Amino acid sequence: MGEPPPWLWDLPLINLYNSDVAGFMYDVPFVATPEVVVRRMLQLARVQKGEVLYDLGSGDGRIVIMAAKEFGARAFGVEIRKDLYEQSMARIKDLGLAHTATIINASFYDVPLTEADVVTMYLLTSVNERLRPKLEKELRPATRVVTHDFEVPGWRPVVVEEIYEDWRSHKLFLYKIPGREVPVPGKSIQLEDRWLRQVAELVDGVRSVEEIAGKLGVTIRKVREALEELRKLGVVDDVRIIK
Numbered sequence: 705m706g707e708p709p710p711w712l713w714d715l716p717l718i719n720l721y722n723s724d725v726a727g728f729m730y731d732v733p734f735v736a737t738p739e740v741v742v743r744r745m746l747q748l749a750r751v752q753k754g755e756v757l758y759d760l761g762s763g764d765g766r767i768v769i770m771a772a773k774e775f776g777a778r779a780f781g782v783e784i785r786k787d788l789y790e791q792s793m794a795r796i797k798d799l800g801l802a803h804t805a806t807i808i809n810a811s812f813y814d815v816p817l818t819e820a821d822v823v824t825m826y827l828l829t830s831v832n833e834r835l836r837p838k839l840e841k842e843l844r845p846a847t848r849v850v851t852h853d854f855e856v857p858g859w860r861p862v863v864v865e866e867i868y869e870d871w872r873s874h875k876l877f878l879y880k881i882p883g884r885e886v887p888v889p890g891k892s893i894q895l896e897d898r899w900l901r902q903v904a905e906l907v908d909g910v911r912s913v914e915e916i917a918g919k920l921g922v923t924i925r926k927v928r929e930a931l932e933e934l935r936k937l938g939v940v941d942d943v944r945i946i947k
């Protein structure tokens with residue numbers, strides 16, 4: 705049998721694959737988180753300006769959009785359905801957020817999450833369980849994970865909160881990836897840059913990136929970027945991850 709004729713793909717049955725009716729064909733159907741709950745998820749995660757957020761299974765893009773618009777995050781959504789991907793990208797462009805928000809049309813199992821500071825998920829417990837080894841492998845210590853209604857089996861939440869919206873209650877779980885990223889001092893040189901000098905002075909081989917960020921009142925991401933500069937200059941030897 706040869707290739708199917710092109711018109712076959714236009715038949716409604718075939719197009720079900722990318723429609724809402726076919727939600728059951730994916731891991732999780734599309735159900736949107738109400739806006740008030742989205743805002744609370746982002747507040748719980750303490751999303752800071754410039755931080756990188758991933759929403760796994762981003763639906764109509766509402767978490768990504770609010771994270772970029774109201775919290776100043778660099779927000780990414782991963783959505784397997786092409787129609788939802790197109791719809792959410794169109795909305796991002798209409799809102800003028802394309803420089804800080806984007807949707808990746810892929811399966812979340814295939815997208816690297818190493819850059820994330822915050823991950824949000826409104827999936828199912830079974831899917832969270834399947835994603836767990838990937839999250840544990842790729843997410844760096846101190847990354848925050850917020851899930852709506854469904855737990856990550858085997859993880860201990862830092863906060864569990866119930867919030868009411870209209871007639872429905874929503875459960876939120878906040879997790880923090882355990883472990884420490886500890887920068888190891890290298891050679892000592894005179895640094896012109898005041899900001900780099902401030903970071904370098906706190907690198908003692910014991911303090912973690914999170915502690916340095918706390919002392920300086922900046923995001924962990926900002927410290928990581930400074931450490932990368934310092935590593936290029938040889939002032940920092942290595943950043944050890946102690947799990």
Ligand SMILES: C[S@@+](CC[C@H](N)C(=O)[O-])C[C@H]1O[C@@H](n2cnc3c(N)ncnc32)[C@H](O)[C@@H]1O
Pocket residue numbers: 730731732733734735736737759760761762763764765766767782783784785788810811812813825826827852
């Ligand atoms: C319950 S909805 C959540 C939508 C959005 N995050 C929110 O909270 O409003 C789950 C979404 O995950 C998407 N999805 C399911 N399996 C997926 C996969 N393997 N990779 C990426 N997206 C997936 C579905 O198409 C759906 O849009």
